Amino acid sequence: MAQLRYIYSMPVERIVRYFNDNGFHVNKATANGLLSKTADMFENLYTALGRAVLEDNYISCDETYYKVMDRTGNPDALNINKEYIWAMFAMNLNLAYYFYENGSSRGDVIHKKLEKYKGTVQSNGYAPYKSLRGEILRVSCFQHCKRKFLDLQGNPDADKIIELINRLYQQEHKHCIGADEWTQEDNLKWRRKYSKDIMKALKVALKRIISSPEYPPKSQMYTAANYMLGEWKGLENIFSSGIYKLDTNTIERLNRYISLSRRNSLFFVSHRGAERGAIFYSLACSCRLGGINSFEYLSDVINKAASLPPDTSLEKYRNLLPDKWSKK
Known part of the structure; x- marks a missing residue:
């Protein structure tokens, strides 16, 4: 029952x-x-x-x-x-x-x-x-950030953020802890290698959005970018370990x-x-x-x-x- x-x-x-x-x-x-x-x-x-x-x-x-x-x-x-x-x-x-x-x-x-x-x-x-x-x-969640931009698909700035987040997942899925003797330490090294440039590009793109007169503070795009920047420290923390998930x-x-x-x-x-x-x-x-x-x-x-x-x-x-x- x-x-x-x-x-x-x-x-x-x-x-x-x-x-x-x-x-x-x-x-x-x-x-x-x-x-x-x-x-x-x-x-x-x-x-x-x-x-x-x-x-x-x-x-x-x-x-x-x-x-x-x-x-x-x-x-x-x-x-x-x-x-x-x-x-x-x-x-x-x-x-x-x-x-x-x-x-x-x-x-x-x-x-x-x-x-x-x-x-x-x-x-x-x-x-x-x-x-x-x-x-x-x-630690935060990339999917919660991404969903806010998915509602704005078709906008080049939103599509850029989505593409960069997807790139993080593509790199993450290239290895799996426990497969082919891949360890947590291996995964941490790999994460530090692949995430640096992508995260840097993400931050630049987000700051460009919130500083653009095209997107006033009450706009959906500004809100999405501001939310992700507010989560930035938690997102960076994901890459401080080999085991933390990219999302919830x-x-x-x-x-x-x-x-x-x-x-x-x-x-x-x-x-x-x-x-x-x-x-x-x-x-x-x-x-x-x-x-x-x-x-x-x-x-x-x-x-x-x-x-x-x-x-x-x-x-x-x-x-x-x-x-x-x-x-x-």
Whole structure:
């Protein structure tokens, strides 16, 4: 049931109908109750997952939204609001972690989550990421920059920026860490070699755009160039390591599961429902990243989690996460 809901993005109503059509009789209230109890059972596992992600020295962050019903103050009112779910992806461990804080997209949500983090954070140019402090190296995303110019294709200045960014990708794809004994150190040397001239040409082209009277400050072209220049330090930081990705495409692909569910299921019926969704999306997407069948994983782990005493350490749960799990 959890796999159908959170991986295949089926609404609970459709899941119930599917079960009933195949001889397993269950109603919607029972289905929701089972999912809720399972999420409660996974709380410690989910906590261990969040801790593991923050132990990775290279994470990618993003945020997406979902519609959530809010009956606060008036149980009879049907208020459906656009609320936000935050996402983190441990780039080395291949673990995904979604979290929901009453739907808030405020910067203090991600700041609090990362207040003790030490490592690299890759993100788009959303202001809360850019204002992260402490021992964090922020790297940016070329695709977010490129998309703003794709909307202006046909304009020679936009086409020039797109061509230069594409050239970075063409050079990057000539080698792959792990293939033909190519190492992280090899990749770093290669990046430093190929990126220097392309980045220099990009910066010159961007500065030409924002200094041109053809593009006033409120124009789409000026906005696109100014955004990329604002991300420049984060873009340069990508080439300070052999492993940093050129973009945040991995975590954005994961967020498609939420966007698909958003289209199919309309909304969560409460903030607690959204929190429950964050738990299941975290585990299900981590399975997908690790090439693990989420049905087999959830079926196995739910029995193991149910057998653990209340005072079980988080280290024990850590061994049940998808990157360490083995079916026995």
